[in-house]
Amino acid sequence: MSATNFSSIQASGIVVSGGYAKRLFVGTPSAGYLTGVRGDSYDKPKATLAAAFHANYVDPESRGTHILVRRGSAENVSAADYFSAIGSKTNVTIEGEGDNPNEWPSLTWTAAGSTWAFDTANITVRRMKLFLAGPHAAGDALTVTGAIAVSAAGCRIEDCLIYAGFDANQLSTLPIATAAGGSFFSFQRNKCLSLVAAPVTTMVRLVAADDAVIKDNEIDCATSGTTVGAIQALTTASLRVNIENNRVKNILASSVACITGMTGLTGWIHENKLRCMGAFSEADHINTPGSTQLFNNEVVDADGLRGVAAGTVSS
Numbered sequence: 001m002s003a004t005n006f007s008s009i010q011a012s013g014i015v016v017s018g019g020y021a022k023r024l025f026v027g028t029p030s031a032g033y034l035t036g037v038r039g040d041s042y043d044k045p046k047a048t049l050a051a052a053f054h055a056n057y058v059d060p061e062s063r064g065t066h067i068l069v070r071r072g073s074a075e076n077v078s079a080a081d082y083f084s085a086i087g088s089k090t091n092v093t094i095e096g097e098g099d100n101p102n103e104w105p106s107l108t109w110t111a112a113g114s115t116w117a118f119d120t121a122n123i124t125v126r127r128m129k130l131f132l133a134g135p136h137a138a139g140d141a142l143t144v145t146g147a148i149a150v151s152a153a154g155c156r157i158e159d160c161l162i163y164a165g166f167d168a169n170q171l172s173t174l175p176i177a178t179a180a181g182g183s184f185f186s187f188q189r190n191k192c193l194s195l196v197a198a199p200v201t202t203m204v205r206l207v208a209a210d211d212a213v214i215k216d217n218e219i220d221c222a223t224s225g226t227t228v229g230a231i232q233a234l235t236t237a238s239l240r241v242n243i244e245n246n247r248v249k250n251i252l253a254s255s256v257a258c259i260t261g262m263t264g265l266t267g268w269i270h271e272n273k274l275r276c277m278g279a280f281s282e283a284d285h286i287n288t289p290g291s292t293q294l295f296n297n298e299v300v301d302a303d304g305l306r307g308v309a310a311g312t313v314s315s
Helices: none
Strands: 009-011 014-016 022-026 065-069 074-077 092-096 106-109 116-118 123-126 129-131 142-144 148-150 156-158 161-167 170-172 176-178 186-188 191-194 204-206 213-215 218-221 231-233 241-244 247-250 257-260 266-270 273-275 285-287 291-295 298-300 306-308
Touching: 247 257, 257 273
Parallel strands: 022 065, 065 092, 074 106, 092 123, 106 129, 116 148, 123 156, 129 161, 142 170, 148 176, 156 186, 161 191, 176 204, 186 213, 191 218, 204 231, 213 241, 218 247, 231 257, 241 266, 247 273, 257 285, 266 291, 273 298
Antiparallel strands: 009 014, 161 170, 298 306
8 A cells, every 4th residue: 555645735724745654633532523543533533642652553664654733632741751652663743733822732741750752763843832840830849850852863843832940849950952863953943931930951952963953942041050051062062053043041140151062062053142141241142162153143141231142262
């Protein structure tokens, strides 16, 4: 049986372009539609992503699976490697339905050890609300140590609304991090929020993320230290990264870093708009840029002074 090409299929604001061997639907059961056995109909979706990820549903030959998650759907990420049912399958795109973030489906991390491991290649998530430390509201204490770990090539998180922390005892300490194998990581057009009472270590950590693209994001958070940026390279230098056109605000008192590099980091850091809470210095906002090329990065300090980030000298 030949693979079905789902080019030019449109469902409630989502246009699926390109070819997929399989198309699945996920939705929280409610009046008006049923939960189907296989999830291959918009009106008979699988109840959860975890169920849709099961090897019997995702294309077994990894030729491409598109999963449309219906608007308003909600699911809890309640354990380590919660979506492990995907097994070794690759090339899976998860896309939320809806034109506005208030319509998008949501995933909520509900346990300290709950994680989503992007450990198979080419997993894409788009148009989802990700609550990485419980609901973004006053509630029970919950500290999630590492919510999303990317260790496979070609994974993408794009056009998502990401909540990383609400209070000192309701936060994800390391929301998103890559590891060896996580090359060609794409993190684009996301809005990432964590309140000043809930400082994250860093919002996005790049470890061995060769050819990563961090672009067009809005990141507003407090980090764990005044010299730690919301985007951070650490441990193993990433090569040929492109960190472009992000709006990054480190709201930690006296903060002087929005982007933190490391010796050996290569690529481009350019066209970013950066805001710290400390006094202005041309060496701040981007510290230890390694061997990256800095170009047209605008900075503003707590006093409203504007300038261009020159970066600190790497050792």
